[in-house]
Amino acid sequence: MEYAYYPGCSLHVMSSEYDVSTRAVLARLGVTLREIPDWFCCGASSAHMTDAVLTDALPAKNLALAVKVNQRIAVPCAACLHRLKKTDHKLKNDDALLKNVNESIKDNYQGNAQIKHPLEIIQDDLKTEELSEKITRPLNNLKVACYYGCLLVRPAEAAIDDAENPERLDRLMNLLGAETINWGFKVECCGAGMTLAHKESIIGLAGRILNDAILNEADCIAVACPMCHTNLDLYQDQMDLKRKVPILYFTELLGLALGLDYNSLEIDKHIVPAKGMLLEKGLV
Amino acid sequence: MPRTGVFVCHCGSNIAGKVDVETVAAKALNFDRVVFSTTYKYMCSQPGQEVIKKAVRDNNLDRIVVAACTPNLHGKTFQRCIKTVGLSPYLSEMASIREHCSWVHTDPDEATGKAIELVRLATAKVRKNVALLPLNIPVTRRALVIGGGIAGIQSALDIAAAGFEAVIVEKEPSVGGRMAQLDKTFPTLDCSACILAPRMVEVATNEKVIIHSYSKIEKITGSVGSFEVQIKKKARYVDLGKCTGCGTCTEKCPVKVDSEFNLRLSTRKAISTPFPQAVPNVPVIDPHHCRYLTLGKCGVCQKVCQAGAVNYEDKDEIIIEKVGAIIAATGYDLFDPKKYGEYGGGRYRDVITGLQFERLINASGPTGGEITRLSDGKTPKTIVFIQCVGSRDEQKGKPYCSKICCMYTAKQTILAKEHIPDVQCYVFYIDIRAGGKNYEEFVKRAQTDYGAVYIRGRVSKLYEQEGQIMVKGMDTLLGEEVEIPADLVVLATAIVPRREARTLAQKIGLSYDQHAFYNEAHPKMAPVENLTLGIYLAGACQAPKDIPDSVAMASAAAAKICGLFSRDFLSIDPIVASVAETCCVGCNTCVAICPFKAISMEIRKDRTGQERQVATVNTSLCQGCGTCLPNCRSRCISLNNWTTDQLYAEVMTI
Amino acid sequence: MKNYLLTEEQIIALFNAAAEHYELYVPVNSENGQVFCWEKTARLDKMVPSNIQPTASIKKFFFPNSEPMFGFKKEKQEIELYQAAASVPRLVLGVHSCDLGSIKVLEALFKDTVDDELFREKRQNTVLVGISCSAKDWACFCSQLEINSRFSQDGDLFITPREEKYILSVTSAKGEDYVNKYLENGETVAGFTPANDLGEEETFTLDFPKIKEVMDSGFELPVWEKFARKCINCGICTFLCPTCHCFDVFDEARRERGARFRCYDSCMFPEFTRMAGGYNPRSAKAARLRQRYLHKYKYFVDNFNLIACSGCGRCIRHCPVNVDVRQNLNILQHSGSEGEDD
Amino acid sequence: MTNIYTPYLAKIKKIIKETHDVKTFQLELVNPESKKKFNYQPGQFAEFSVFGVGESTFCLASTPTRPEVLECSVKKAGKVTSAIHELWEGDTVGIRGPYGNNFPVKQLKGKNLVFVGGGIGLAPLRSLINFVLDNRGDYGNICLVYGARTPGDLVYKKELEDWDKTPDFATHITVDKSAGNWKGTVGFVPVILGEVAPGAENAVAITCGPPIMIKFVVKELSELGFKAADIITTLEMKMKCGLGKCGRCNIGKVYVCKDGPVF
Amino acid sequence: MSKQFSSENIARLNAEILVKCGVDLKECYQCGKCSAGCSSNWMMDYRPHVIMRLAQLGQRAAILASQAIWVCTGCEICSARCPRGIDVAAVVDSFRQLAVAEDVRYGEHDIPLFHQYFLKETRDHGRVRELPLVANFKIHSEHPLSDFALGPTLLAKGKIKLVDDAKGSGVNDLQELFKLKV
Amino acid sequence: MSEGFTPNLIGFFCQWCSYLGADLAGTNRLCYPANIKIIRIPCTGRIDPQFILRAFLNGADGVLVSGCHPGDCHYTAGNYFARRRMQVFKDLLNFMGFDQERLIMTWISASESKKLVKVVEQFNETITRMGPQKQLVLPTR
Ligand SMILES: Cc1cc2nc3c(=O)[nH]c(=O)nc-3n(C[C@H](O)[C@H](O)[C@H](O)COP(=O)(O)OP(=O)(O)OC[C@H]3O[C@@H](n4cnc5c(N)ncnc54)[C@H](O)[C@@H]3O)c2cc1C
Ligand SMILES: Cc1cc2nc3c(=O)[nH]c(=O)nc-3n(C[C@H](O)[C@H](O)[C@H](O)COP(=O)(O)OP(=O)(O)OC[C@H]3O[C@@H](n4cnc5c(N)ncnc54)[C@H](O)[C@@H]3O)c2cc1C
Ligand code: SF4
Numbered sequence A: 001m002e003y004a005y006y007p008g009c010s011l012h013v014m015s016s017e018y019d020v021s022t023r024a025v026l027a028r029l030g031v032t033l034r035e036i037p038d039w040f041c042c043g044a045s046s047a048h049m050t051d052a053v054l055t056d057a058l059p060a061k062n063l064a065l066a067v068k069v070n071q072r073i074a075v076p077c078a079a080c081l082h083r084l085k086k087t088d089h090k091l092k093n094d095d096a097l098l099k100n101v102n103e104s105i106k107d108n109y110q111g112n113a114q115i116k117h118p119l120e121i122i123q124d125d126l127k128t129e130e131l132s133e134k135i136t137r138p139l140n141n142l143k144v145a146c147y148y149g150c151l152l153v154r155p156a157e158a159a160i161d162d163a164e165n166p167e168r169l170d171r172l173m174n175l176l177g178a179e180t181i182n183w184g185f186k187v188e189c190c191g192a193g194m195t196l197a198h199k200e201s202i203i204g205l206a207g208r209i210l211n212d213a214i215l216n217e218a219d220c221i222a223v224a225c226p227m228c229h230t231n232l233d234l235y236q237d238q239m240d241l242k243r244k245v246p247i248l249y250f251t252e253l254l255g256l257a258l259g260l261d262y263n264s265l266e267i268d269k270h271i272v273p274a275k276g277m278l279l280e281k282g283l284v
Numbered sequence B: 001m002p003r004t005g006v007f008v009c010h011c012g013s014n015i016a017g018k019v020d021v022e023t024v025a026a027k028a029l030n031f032d033r034v035v036f037s038t039t040y041k042y043m044c045s046q047p048g049q050e051v052i053k054k055a056v057r058d059n060n061l062d063r064i065v066v067a068a069c070t071p072n073l074h075g076k077t078f079q080r081c082i083k084t085v086g087l088s089p090y091l092s093e094m095a096s097i098r099e100h101c102s103w104v105h106t107d108p109d110e111a112t113g114k115a116i117e118l119v120r121l122a123t124a125k126v127r128k129n130v131a132l133l134p135l136n137i138p139v140t141r142r143a144l145v146i147g148g149g150i151a152g153i154q155s156a157l158d159i160a161a162a163g164f165e166a167v168i169v170e171k172e173p174s175v176g177g178r179m180a181q182l183d184k185t186f187p188t189l190d191c192s193a194c195i196l197a198p199r200m201v202e203v204a205t206n207e208k209v210i211i212h213s214y215s216k217i218e219k220i221t222g223s224v225g226s227f228e229v230q231i232k233k234k235a236r237y238v239d240l241g242k243c244t245g246c247g248t249c250t251e252k253c254p255v256k257v258d259s260e261f262n263l264r265l266s267t268r269k270a271i272s273t274p275f276p277q278a279v280p281n282v283p284v285i286d287p288h289h290c291r292y293l294t295l296g297k298c299g300v301c302q303k304v305c306q307a308g309a310v311n312y313e314d315k316d317e318i319i320i321e322k323v324g325a326i327i328a329a330t331g332y333d334l335f336d337p338k339k340y341g342e343y344g345g346g347r348y349r350d351v352i353t354g355l356q357f358e359r360l361i362n363a364s365g366p367t368g369g370e371i372t373r374l375s376d377g378k379t380p381k382t383i384v385f386i387q388c389v390g391s392r393d394e395q396k397g398k399p400y401c402s403k404i405c406c407m408y409t410a411k412q413t414i415l416a417k418e419h420i421p422d423v424q425c426y427v428f429y430i431d432i433r434a435g436g437k438n439y440e441e442f443v444k445r446a447q448t449d450y451g452a453v454y455i456r457g458r459v460s461k462l463y464e465q466e467g468q469i470m471v472k473g474m475d476t477l478l479g480e481e482v483e484i485p486a487d488l489v490v491l492a493t494a495i496v497p498r499r500e501a502r503t504l505a506q507k508i509g510l511s512y513d514q515h516a517f518y519n520e521a522h523p524k525m526a527p528v529e530n531l532t533l534g535i536y537l538a539g540a541c542q543a544p545k546d547i548p549d550s551v552a553m554a555s556a557a558a559a560k561i562c563g564l565f566s567r568d569f570l571s572i573d574p575i576v577a578s579v580a581e582t583c584c585v586g587c588n589t590c591v592a593i594c595p596f597k598a599i600s601m602e603i604r605k606d607r608t609g610q611e612r613q614v615a616t617v618n619t620s621l622c623q624g625c626g627t628c629l630p631n632c633r634s635r636c637i638s639l640n641n642w643t644t645d646q647l648y649a650e651v652m653t654i
Numbered sequence C: 001m002k003n004y005l006l007t008e009e010q011i012i013a014l015f016n017a018a019a020e021h022y023e024l025y026v027p028v029n030s031e032n033g034q035v036f037c038w039e040k041t042a043r044l045d046k047m048v049p050s051n052i053q054p055t056a057s058i059k060k061f062f063f064p065n066s067e068p069m070f071g072f073k074k075e076k077q078e079i080e081l082y083q084a085a086a087s088v089p090r091l092v093l094g095v096h097s098c099d100l101g102s103i104k105v106l107e108a109l110f111k112d113t114v115d116d117e118l119f120r121e122k123r124q125n126t127v128l129v130g131i132s133c134s135a136k137d138w139a140c141f142c143s144q145l146e147i148n149s150r151f152s153q154d155g156d157l158f159i160t161p162r163e164e165k166y167i168l169s170v171t172s173a174k175g176e177d178y179v180n181k182y183l184e185n186g187e188t189v190a191g192f193t194p195a196n197d198l199g200e201e202e203t204f205t206l207d208f209p210k211i212k213e214v215m216d217s218g219f220e221l222p223v224w225e226k227f228a229r230k231c232i233n234c235g236i237c238t239f240l241c242p243t244c245h246c247f248d249v250f251d252e253a254r255r256e257r258g259a260r261f262r263c264y265d266s267c268m269f270p271e272f273t274r275m276a277g278g279y280n281p282r283s284a285k286a287a288r289l290r291q292r293y294l295h296k297y298k299y300f301v302d303n304f305n306l307i308a309c310s311g312c313g314r315c316i317r318h319c320p321v322n323v324d325v326r327q328n329l330n331i332l333q334h335s336g337s338e339g340e341d342d
Numbered sequence D: 001m002t003n004i005y006t007p008y009l010a011k012i013k014k015i016i017k018e019t020h021d022v023k024t025f026q027l028e029l030v031n032p033e034s035k036k037k038f039n040y041q042p043g044q045f046a047e048f049s050v051f052g053v054g055e056s057t058f059c060l061a062s063t064p065t066r067p068e069v070l071e072c073s074v075k076k077a078g079k080v081t082s083a084i085h086e087l088w089e090g091d092t093v094g095i096r097g098p099y100g101n102n103f104p105v106k107q108l109k110g111k112n113l114v115f116v117g118g119g120i121g122l123a124p125l126r127s128l129i130n131f132v133l134d135n136r137g138d139y140g141n142i143c144l145v146y147g148a149r150t151p152g153d154l155v156y157k158k159e160l161e162d163w164d165k166t167p168d169f170a171t172h173i174t175v176d177k178s179a180g181n182w183k184g185t186v187g188f189v190p191v192i193l194g195e196v197a198p199g200a201e202n203a204v205a206i207t208c209g210p211p212i213m214i215k216f217v218v219k220e221l222s223e224l225g226f227k228a229a230d231i232i233t234t235l236e237m238k239m240k241c242g243l244g245k246c247g248r249c250n251i252g253k254v255y256v257c258k259d260g261p262v263f
Numbered sequence E: 001m002s003k004q005f006s007s008e009n010i011a012r013l014n015a016e017i018l019v020k021c022g023v024d025l026k027e028c029y030q031c032g033k034c035s036a037g038c039s040s041n042w043m044m045d046y047r048p049h050v051i052m053r054l055a056q057l058g059q060r061a062a063i064l065a066s067q068a069i070w071v072c073t074g075c076e077i078c079s080a081r082c083p084r085g086i087d088v089a090a091v092v093d094s095f096r097q098l099a100v101a102e103d104v105r106y107g108e109h110d111i112p113l114f115h116q117y118f119l120k121e122t123r124d125h126g127r128v129r130e131l132p133l134v135a136n137f138k139i140h141s142e143h144p145l146s147d148f149a150l151g152p153t154l155l156a157k158g159k160i161k162l163v164d165d166a167k168g169s170g171v172n173d174l175q176e177l178f179k180l181k182v
Numbered sequence F: 001m002s003e004g005f006t007p008n009l010i011g012f013f014c015q016w017c018s019y020l021g022a023d024l025a026g027t028n029r030l031c032y033p034a035n036i037k038i039i040r041i042p043c044t045g046r047i048d049p050q051f052i053l054r055a056f057l058n059g060a061d062g063v064l065v066s067g068c069h070p071g072d073c074h075y076t077a078g079n080y081f082a083r084r085r086m087q088v089f090k091d092l093l094n095f096m097g098f099d100q101e102r103l104i105m106t107w108i109s110a111s112e113s114k115k116l117v118k119v120v121e122q123f124n125e126t127i128t129r130m131g132p133q134k135q136l137v138l139p140t141r
């Protein structure tokens, strides 16, 4: 199984640990990722929020580049995934737009991409039994709050799961042996791209989410998006919380369960340290 | 020798405001066989009709074309009009220059041009019209009532009161319908059972009313005046004649199943009656759960039944009833709120539907009338009601307003307060629709006398936190977000047609709207009739309705039927097919194709004594669809009023 | 009979010379390559092909599939009639002997008792240029009807290829006029003897007098039922046949204007003889097939002393279910003497 | 350019309703030229056009001896006849003809004539009867046996009464099925013909009607002693052109239109 | 001050939004579900349903000058839950785009600024380099010194690189798409 | 597209659904092109392909047959027969040299007045784009 790989700006530097763990886990599971040479920023929220042309041009350019590598594209960042999928959906359904966009990006995208999040790849392309066979270190005793955020589940054309009660991540965590909590903040917004721009948003939004996870006695929060990770991880110091909660990429948890080396997953890059908790649970 | 008169209506300014009616009338005079034309302000009015009558007499007209509104509105009016001057009603045609022209086109010249063309079309057709003789159909003076809810019961009683027989077919083991599930009823707050039970008893004891409970319609054939109904009486396993309704069997039965009647709020036994006042008060065995019927062991109920009424060998039975008219009174279902993920999608036990709430507060309900939380059995102190769940929502539900939820929610806040004096009720609403006698007053009372807090805004999300349901909504009047920790949340779910409404409609040839509510023949002028002759509507199967409306409609439908039954013969339009036997080649094609099985083959002998088979149409079965015509290879079938000649004549004017 | 020896250029020039006054029709492959038929062309640029027989027969030039007979206009109770304009002179190239031979049949019929001007006018207005055919296919049987596929005098002009050049024979006065008018310095040849293919033998010989005898002898032969079993009454044979001439008359009107048309009809169609009341004297398929055969090989002979068939083979070639008139006639000619064989 | 298929225009002068499905039309040719050309004899037929609908064939029911009227009787049966029935007085129609052969009026001179008609088949006979009545001296006794399905289907009722009162003219009217206050004979035409039994001596029988009836009438006549040569029948056939071209009416080698309809 | 309604403004704005994002403003029946779910409602001067209402009434200027359109995080909860199927988030996007295009005085300072520098990074380098983005943004923002302390931690954790030569090679293809005003 | 060409459209509408839909369009004052004439028929099952052929011959540029949704036929099955018939007939039209796009069949219920307007508008657009239908040539003087 081979995918074109679009890491996106966040995974490039800021959240390189997500990049590392994604590559490691997928390699372990037999999925080959081929990074798209010369990929661009997808424009993130900034583009569609402020410029109608860039909204579709940037994702389209990347899609055009990607399909030259492979029609199947793996996108781990929820924000990038959202942009690429939304644009792709528009292009697939609007020939005139496709023509226009192709002209402006001086490329020829045909609307033939299949864009997937690694979570989908793991759950839909691989057999459950094969996956469970490979688990060497089940996440027993670990209580995980699965957090999906906005962009993985909205809108329908870009979503990877149900908008109100997604369960993909929960299913994976359960498969790995972890207990997942039922909570009301799975799909609440954490502040998205406002990390730097408007800290006030993050403190308020992420704070509520963290609080509910703490209330539900979660050991950690599993995420599948670098933005969510940063928002939940970065400012815990400045929030009014009973305790700090480690935020872990699902790929990191999966990596641990698959027996990958702790250090190779670069978990220590997180601001809120997770090692102590993981040691306690016997996962390191 | 066709001599046609053309009558162009102004319809006030409805037509004349757009279409130059004088030009239309003038142009009409040039059309083939048109000898007279005129215009008038309101052709359908008395003086308008006089204009027509006079013209027919003075000009010796033998057919007329009225260019006015749609034939569906006044076709009959003008038919009747010319009948009074001795012309066959079938020698008239209408050109719809209002609905199909002046109202839908903007440019006056275009509209006038089109009106002329429409008149041309109609004059061409009318030329080929034939003076048909109406068919007289004998009327079987018994009515079938499908559905034994309050609407069905009321209409059966009214029909019986007029001295005719009514046959109720109810799919559940007991009649009563939704009303039997309710506690008290708005706007008077009288107890549902207290007003329903006497009716149920009455209908059970009335010798003119036959109840087939636990039965389904299999098939209906025939048409107005003489329908033949096949009813499947499901095996009840308890003899209706022998059972005394003592209830011992139910008591002793070891199997517990979720109760449908109590909406899964409690359990019932494998042998049970849905509720204590059931009519007939005879239990049924649920064959999917009865141990004897599934595993062959147990047999307790048979052993304990003193009357010897339990019979495990019981079989489904087909009954044939002959009736002259049918009332559909199948009521409604409730929208399943599972679609609303943001309201928990059915995951939160303390989020219930309005109807479940009715069962909760009902003294004979699963909790004996105590309002308790399903999660922990505690008495709620804060109850949030959310209106319009599934209503007025094209995205997840239905676009229409369910009409009664505003009212029953208000009722439920009152009842909640009566049951739990220190309860606080909140109601999230978008608009309050309380149009009815004493309805607005009732809602106001809920707010003033019972302290229900009404918040204008839709709830965005519910989630569980620390044993409570957090209700995240908007008070649009305040312009602020509100978050209410509730102990119990009640969703006023939309009223939707019965799940099987569509299948039933297709079986009996009822027309229905996009939601599967049954269509009235005309929204204002024929609200209780269906387009299919002989079928009437009552209650919530036509649209969301409360009890007073359902009962009013039921009585209206009954009155219509009594009117029909007051005659020995029903005179109907002879729009039926006929075969020109001389050219029929007996190929059988038409026999196979007729959806109403109206065509059969007969042997004819010609003068030389040679035998051959020819098709014949049974005019009381033929509905006049015309499907057989294009299929006849020798084109020897004709359909009255829609003859090939007539349609050709229209097409030829294009 | 005058014969000219002409080069290809000369022939082409001869026909192009008249292009101003005549509509020029040449046999060509139609777009889909399926059908070979006469089509109008502005100019001829190469010699017409000689060996493929057009699918539709020559009759369409005098007796088209559908033609208006006159037009009318209605105004309330009044009617005004008018005639269609006269036809344009036409020159039809590449007509095979069989088709040329068939024209006699139509002429006889349309002239009989009263003269059909619609037919006559078109016939008179058309110059027919025959061409020598040397590629009879499996269905052709013109020779059985004593038609020479290599040469015919039934048209106006006739072309026979000779080495690199062509012999142009003048076979009618109309042809003569044409040549006189448009041929520039053509070289006549003397002593041209047309080729004859009548010697080529078929697998069986049709003895038409014998066939007629059998037909005369009785109406009710069991063979008809047998022949008809295959036939699906599609009518293709009658439409393509150069001698079949039954037509239907009907009105087409659009509001107050209209016209009376005639169009091909076919005795193979059940409705052909059905009367308004429903009675149909030829309701059985066998009766209709018999009508076609009797009409061609008996009635027409009785009435006009002509066989209404030219052996062009179209009915055989194009019949969707392979009804073969030759085989049927063969059976028929033997069934008379030896009784029916099975 | 004109052609043989172009009809003369004619105006409907008068329409007489004979039965529920038969009407008689009195026509007048519009153009005086065509009036001159349209010369017919009893037994001939013409093509009657309703423009925009089509043409249909009808016997001429009037007699050339009364040149002021040209009449056709039309039974409503198909498309064209229905259209004809809808015509008004004053409408213009087309008429083409006369076509076909005619009754051999010369050979019939001096003979007794036996007319046997059924239904609308009386139309061509009426032409000849009136012709004979107008040349009364030339012919012998007349006997008419005429029948229809019901009393309502009898055509030319007024004339039938007149004929009945005419001397040397025996009229026998019958119906297959009685209805209303019918007081006349009931029975099939061939049967009644047998009962009436007109003498075959110096007589010629002329018959027209539905094919079935003709079949039995011919049988009956030969039993009465009529020789084949003394029986004249006229045939109805589906025709289009009337000119022996369209092929429709071809029976054997004959075309009913030009070789018939009188046989 | 009371609002001025005019039928032209109403019609014009309705048409403008319909063209921009396909939303028919008239469909909104003001139930408030969008606002109730909205992540940022607590920071907004106008809640989403009020924006919808203002838009219905042609109050273009008020919306463009609002702070609400900038604090919207683009989470699309509003669109996902609107019973009339209105893509409210797209309407908000449209207003932001209009605000940028028309150079109005924004109702919020930092957020639009951030978007500008973000896109500048994309324009000039194809990809976003954290350090220059942070630096540029912070220098110009209203709170230049906030989170200054986080810097070393981020650097230490490798969350920010001092030198980042990331650059998509086809950058030039895209340049002309950008109409940035930085 | 031919300039200034207004197609002549004919609708054969079932009396139980589409005709009522057209009535409703009127009641709701919806607006659609005036160049369609609606002929009322008892059921789409009544439609003889000959009517359509006739319509084309007589100058219709497009024919719209509209009936009840599948399963909703007032006569239970007429629309199914019609659908099959139209399918076959379209092939035949093609064979006869008519553009089969000039004939469409749709389902419009009594409540779908908006759909009706859309269908008519679209059809009008298509036919306008296609230009006039070849017409029967009548002889001229
Ligand atoms: C929560 C709630 C509270 C309400 N409170 C009030 C109130 O206070 N006051 C008020 O006026 N109204 C109230 N209503 C409305 C009231 O329930 C209805 O108006 C009333 O029940 C309609 O009666 P019906 O006979 O039309 O339908 P139903 O009561 O639904 O009866 C239909 C019957 O037909 C049977 N049936 C269905 N399909 C078939 C079939 N195919 N074959 C045979 N039988 C069939 C059903 O089993 C049922 O018995 C309330 C409704 C709800 C949901
Ligand atoms: C502005 C307006 C617009 C409306 N538009 C609509 C609409 O669009 N659609 C709709 O469905 N409904 C509409 N309605 C409602 C509609 O008018 C009523 O539903 C309907 O007219 C009620 O009919 P009725 O027969 O009950 O009463 P009425 O129409 O009032 O008829 C009562 C009759 O009784 C006579 N009468 C009264 N007292 C006596 C007496 N003592 N003795 C003898 N005769 C007496 C009166 O003179 C009158 O003729 C509208 C109403 C209004 C006010
Ligand atoms: S006939 Fe129709 S159009 Fe005329 S006035 Fe009456 S309602 Fe109006």
Ligand code: SF4
Pocket (backbone or CB within 6 Å): B579, B583, B584, B585, B586, B587, B588, B589, B590, B591, B614, B615, B631, B632, B633, B634, B635, B636, B637
């Ligand atoms: S389909 Fe027509 S021809 Fe065949 S049996 Fe029926 S009526 Fe007669």
Ligand code: SF4
Pocket (backbone or CB within 6 Å): B576, B577, B593, B594, B595, B596, B597, B598, B599, B617, B621, B622, B623, B624, B625, B626, B627, B628, B629, B639
């Ligand atoms: S019209 Fe024909 S197909 Fe339709 S019901 Fe009557 S007989 Fe049957």
Ligand code: SF4
Pocket (backbone or CB within 6 Å): C102, C237, C240, C241, C242, C243, C244, C296, C308, C309, C310, C311, C312, C313, C314, C315, C316, C325
């Ligand atoms: S019958 Fe057949 S072979 Fe003879 S001329 Fe006609 S098509 Fe040709």
Ligand code: SF4
Pocket (backbone or CB within 6 Å): E027, E028, E029, E030, E031, E032, E033, E034, E035, E048, E049, E052, E081, E082, E083, E084, E085, E086, E088
């Ligand atoms: S949710 Fe939709 S309908 Fe409700 S206020 Fe918001 S935009 Fe309007």
Ligand code: SF4
Pocket (backbone or CB within 6 Å): A189, E034, E037, E038, E039, E040, E041, E048, E071, E072, E073, E074, E075, E076, E077, E078, E079, E088, E089, E092
């Ligand atoms: S997209 Fe914006 S307006 Fe909509 S809910 Fe999210 S933050 Fe609020």
